[in-house]
Amino acid sequence: MLWGRIEERATLKNMLAAAAEGKSSAVIIRGQPGIGKTALLDYAADAAIGMRILRCVAVESEVQLPYAALHLLLRPLLGDADRLPDRLRSALLAAFGLGPASSGDPFLVGLAVLTLLSEAAEESPLLCLVDDAQWLDQASAEALLFAARRLDSEGIVVLFAQREDGQRGPDRGIPWMRLGGLDREAAMKLVAEHGAEFDERLFAETQGNPLALLELRGMAAGESEIYRLGPVPLTGRVQEAFQQQLRDLPEATRTVLLMAAADEYCDLHLVLRAASTVGADVVDFQPAEERGLVRLGQTVEFRHPLVRAAAYYGAPLGARLAVHAAIAKVCDDPQHADRRAWHLARAATGPNEETAAELERTAQRAAERVGHVAAAFAYERAAQLSVGGAAIGRRLTLASESALAGGKLDHAGSLAERAISLTTDPLLRARLDQIRAIRGLSYGELRVAHDILVSGASSIAHLAPERALWMIMEALHCAWFMSFDAELVGGSVDLLGTLSLDADHPLMSLVWLLRWDTATALGRSTAGFPPIADVIQGARKASGTGGPRGLVSAAGCALLVSQDVAAHEMAETLVEDSRAQGTIAWLSPGLVYLAESGLFLGRHRDARVHVEEAARVATDTGQRQWLNHANGVLSFLSAVGGDEEACIRHTEEALSGVSAGAGSVGIVWAQWGRAMLDLGMGRIEAALKRFQELSRSSRSHLIPGVRSLPDHVEAAVRLGRPELAMEPFKRYSDYAARMSLPSLDAIVQRCQAMIEPDDGAEEHYLAALSLHDRNSLAFEHARTRLLYGEWLRRARRKVDAREQLGSALEAFELLGAAPWAERARTELGATGVTAPSPPVSDVFSTLTPQELQIVRLAGRGLSNREIATQLFLSPKTVAHHLYKAFPKLGIASRGELAAVLA
Numbered sequence: 067m068l069w070g071r072i073e074e075r076a077t078l079k080n081m082l083a084a085a086a087e088g089k090s091s092a093v094i095i096r097g098q099p100g101i102g103k104t105a106l107l108d109y110a111a112d113a114a115i116g117m118r119i120l121r122c123v124a125v126e127s128e129v130q131l132p133y134a135a136l137h138l139l140l141r142p143l144l145g146d147a148d149r150l151p152d153r154l155r156s157a158l159l160a161a162f163g164l165g166p167a168s169s170g171d172p173f174l175v176g177l178a179v180l181t182l183l184s185e186a187a188e189e190s191p192l193l194c195l196v197d198d199a200q201w202l203d204q205a206s207a208e209a210l211l212f213a214a215r216r217l218d219s220e221g222i223v224v225l226f227a228q229r230e231d232g233q234r235g236p237d238r239g240i241p242w243m244r245l246g247g248l249d250r251e252a253a254m255k256l257v258a259e260h261g262a263e264f265d266e267r268l269f270a271e272t273q274g275n276p277l278a279l280l281e282l283r284g285m286a287a288g289e290s291e292i293y294r295l296g297p298v299p300l301t302g303r304v305q306e307a308f309q310q311q312l313r314d315l316p317e318a319t320r321t322v323l324l325m326a327a328a329d330e331y332c333d334l335h336l337v338l339r340a341a342s343t344v345g346a347d348v349v350d351f352q353p354a355e356e357r358g359l360v361r362l363g364q365t366v367e368f369r370h371p372l373v374r375a376a377a378y379y380g381a382p383l384g385a386r387l388a389v390h391a392a393i394a395k396v397c398d399d400p401q402h403a404d405r406r407a408w409h410l411a412r413a414a415t416g417p418n419e420e421t422a423a424e425l426e427r428t429a430q431r432a433a434e435r436v437g438h439v440a441a442a443f444a445y446e447r448a449a450q451l452s453v454g455g456a457a458i459g460r461r462l463t464l465a466s467e468s469a470l471a472g473g474k475l476d477h478a479g480s481l482a483e484r485a486i487s488l489t490t491d492p493l494l495r496a497r498l499d500q501i502r503a504i505r506g507l508s509y510g511e512l513r514v515a516h517d518i519l520v521s522g523a524s525s526i527a528h529l530a531p532e533r534a535l536w537m538i539m540e541a542l543h544c545a546w547f548m549s550f551d552a553e554l555v556g557g558s559v560d561l562l563g564t565l566s567l568d569a570d571h572p573l574m575s576l577v578w579l580l581r582w583d584t585a586t587a588l589g590r591s592t593a594g595f596p597p598i599a600d601v602i603q604g605a606r607k608a609s610g611t612g613g614p615r616g617l618v619s620a621a622g623c624a625l626l627v628s629q630d631v632a633a634h635e636m637a638e639t640l641v642e643d644s645r646a647q648g649t650i651a652w653l654s655p656g657l658v659y660l661a662e663s664g665l666f667l668g669r670h671r672d673a674r675v676h677v678e679e680a681a682r683v684a685t686d687t688g689q690r691q692w693l694n695h696a697n698g699v700l701s702f703l704s705a706v707g708g709d710e711e712a713c714i715r716h717t718e719e720a721l722s723g724v725s726a727g728a729g730s731v732g733i734v735w736a737q738w739g740r741a742m743l744d745l746g747m748g749r750i751e752a753a754l755k756r757f758q759e760l761s762r763s764s765r766s767h768l769i770p771g772v773r774s775l776p777d778h779v780e781a782a783v784r785l786g787r788p789e790l791a792m793e794p795f796k797r798y799s800d801y802a803a804r805m806s807l808p809s810l811d812a813i814v815q816r817c818q819a820m821i822e823p824d825d826g827a828e829e830h831y832l833a834a835l836s837l838h839d840r841n842s843l844a845f846e847h848a849r850t851r852l853l854y855g856e857w858l859r860r861a862r863r864k865v866d867a868r869e870q871l872g873s874a875l876e877a878f879e880l881l882g883a884a885p886w887a888e889r890a891r892t893e894l895g896a897t898g899v900t901a902p903s904p905p906v907s908d909v910f911s912t913l914t915p916q917e918l919q920i921v922r923l924a925g926r927g928l929s930n931r932e933i934a935t936q937l938f939l940s941p942k943t944v945a946h947h948l949y950k951a952f953p954k955l956g957i958a959s960r961g962e963l964a965a966v967l968a
Contacts, residue, residue: 135202
């Protein structure tokens with residue numbers, strides 16, 4: 067019987083009822099050991115009438131085994147794995163060691179979990195219960211978190227029970243409820259149910275902790291030592307209570323309990339085999355069963371995790387070492403190789419190269435299953451058992467790289483610091499330098515990271531020029547954000563000349579692109595450089611050499627030199643590859659650059675679709691830098707659309723949690739967005755002030771800082787302060803001259819038209835229009851028409867003005883640039899023409915970005931399952947979004963989509 071917990075039970079009932087209606091949810095239940103988390107899970111299981119229930123308990127000793135808990139939870143569903151798309155099935159089976167190793171993204175396993183659960187929920191609503199979630203291995207935790215965060219309309223409830231005592235556990239993006247102690251009435255009923263008298267002092271001491279009320283209730287009357295411990299942590303008191311119960315058991319019983327507690331799976335068959343080596347047998351479990359401490363089945367099930375802890379940690383060290391050795395001896399099946407390796411490691415008391423080698427093989431297998439954190443633990447323990455400094459250094463390097471791959475930056479950095487003093491191999495040291503630099507970046511220590519990278523790259527420029535190139539690119543990144551230290555940037559670029567790359571090496575195009583970017587930012591001459599068009603063409607090919615990292619670097623560099631079409635194509639390739647290969651960690655940067663380039667090409671609606679997905683994915687993957695970046699772009703898009711509330715919200719989100727360097731581009735996008743909001747709303751003085759602050763900032767060399775210069779010019783001129791436009795105009799004119807692109811030259815001409823006296827303005831406006839792409843609905847083209855139309859109206863050439871203003875109005879309305887459209891409409895009215903009313907929104911404007919994305923994919927003929935795999939959603943969520951989109955589009959079926967999208 068569950069006493070009390072009225073609010074918590076109501077919450078769970080509502081979640082279960084919603085699941086019956088097809089709505090999914092997840093929650094983390096937090097509290098002290100013994101507070102009743104498991105009892106609440108039991109209540110949910112009893113209340114889940116008509117639901118299928120999956121359940122697992124994470125175990126501390128399994129934290130080093132990748133996907134151990136996830137395998138236990140999903141084992142009843144693995145027979146349905148064949149229903150998954152091939153890529154997802156392969157990733158899931160590889161994770162569980164049931165198929166060939168996969169080098170895919172760990173988030174692909176999360177998508178496989180989401181899809182498998184969704185498939186199971188097709189038959190009946192599903193309840194997933196994960197107890198002791200603080201002991202989830204990292205790989206299981208990431209996969210379950212990914213799936214739980216993306217639940218929507220599947221009819222699934224996921225409940226995590228997690229200790230609130232400083233232990234790690236899942237939390238990112240999942241709501242939680244905290245359990246406190248029982249109130250007095252519920253505590254009295256609980257104690258009475260177990261045939262004991264209620265003790266006021268015990269209730270006060272335990273603060274209503276149910277387990278403590280039951281396990282310590284017999285000790286109050288006798289004033290035992292454990293009861294008089296006062297403020298000692300409650301967990302320790304309850305565990306000591308269990309240890310007192312264990313001390314009264316026969317020695318053989320304590321031995322078999324220790325063996326069961328030492329084995330990560332509590333596998334009864336294996337435990338009995340190990341026990342037989344010391345003369346123990348299954349009958350020795352009987353005294354513990356009679357006292358309700360354990361229950362036997364295929365596994366040994368302890369009454370509470372603290373009973374297991376008491377059985378293990380209450381035993382002498384020598385006994386624990388002997389038990390691990392005994393279990394390792396009977397793990398003789400090849401499929402138990404990892405278990406054997408870990409038990410040997412736990413039994414070791416000093417260096418042992420044979421055990422270290424077994425652990426290294428375990429680490430390799432974990433890495434192949436994308437269990438990077440588990441691999442790091444195994445490599446690190448292998449290093450501890452290694453004989454000789456070189457072996458220790460090599461294994462610590464592998465441990466550090468695995469920790470980095472698993473997202474554990476602090477651990478990776480500390481391992482790298484230990485390893486670098488143990489190796490003289492320059493290539494190993496360079497690998498460690500990269501990790502040390504990445505940790506420095508995470509703390510905003512850009513100068514430290516820069517110096518480490520430059521030193522490391524210098525040492526391997528001839529040995530490994532390709533690795534050195536990527537290190538130099540990362541060093542440039544650091545220098546770029548250190549208030550743009552020109553000396554450091556120049557020094558890093560000069561280092562490129564020391565690389566032993568042949569002139570025709572594919573990566574030389576990336577080297578030249580870096581030089582173009584640096585010269586552009588520093589205002590240096592690019593005379594003698596290869597034509598930027600040729601460099602970009604080579605960079606497109608070379609970017610594949612570096613994999614996703616190469617594409618990200620090349621696309622970002624291309625945007626800085628206004629090669630928007632090339633940047634769009636490279637970002638599109640990165641996004642397509644990420645979707646096809648399931649490498650979701652690279653999806654956010656690809657989508658952000660796809661959005662930025664699309665925005666500059668006048669594809670505002672597509673840009674919003676891409677950047678909103680980027681924000682969702684960055685949240686799921688914990689990529690704070692890309693989340694800030696995405697929010698900055700959303701701030702700008704909201705400003706152009708005239709949505710002040712959204713602009714301010716995204717600006718605040720772009721600024722939240724930003725450290726030095728990290729999120730810098732998002733900050734500048736947000737600054738540009740706020741300035742554009744004021745400009746569009748007619749708050750010209752406020753806009754000019756914001757543009758001046760941006761222009762004077764240490765980040766003015768970044769993409770938004772450069773691209774915003776024409777807006778700065780317009781704000782100054784419209785305020786009647788053309789002299790304040792001269793400096794930003796010169797900067798932009800110099801930039802455009804180096805780029806030699808018609809689209810930039812058009813904007814230069816427009817700015818010059820605003821600055822020059824009226825008698826010379828028209829020539830520049832006409833030149834600008836001739837340079838713009840006449841088939842484009844780009845925002846900048848429409849703004850040139852608007853400004854020219856305003857000039858013509860002031861010159862009393864109303865007929866000519868109407869043509870320009872009408873074209874501008876049409877473009878702004880199609881782009882959704884409401885403030886700019888209203889300005890064009892007002893100007894058109896001033897020419898004596900009744901300005902048309904704002905048009906009824908087109909049908910697609912009523913869709914959310916995600917609905918639009920799904921509708922487009924469905925219109926291309928993709929099935930719900932194919933769309934789900936591409937967008938990292940469940941098929942039921944895709945179906946739900948289509949169901950909501952069809953009425954908005956005025957259609958009733960998928961077959962009508964083609965006509966609507968035509």
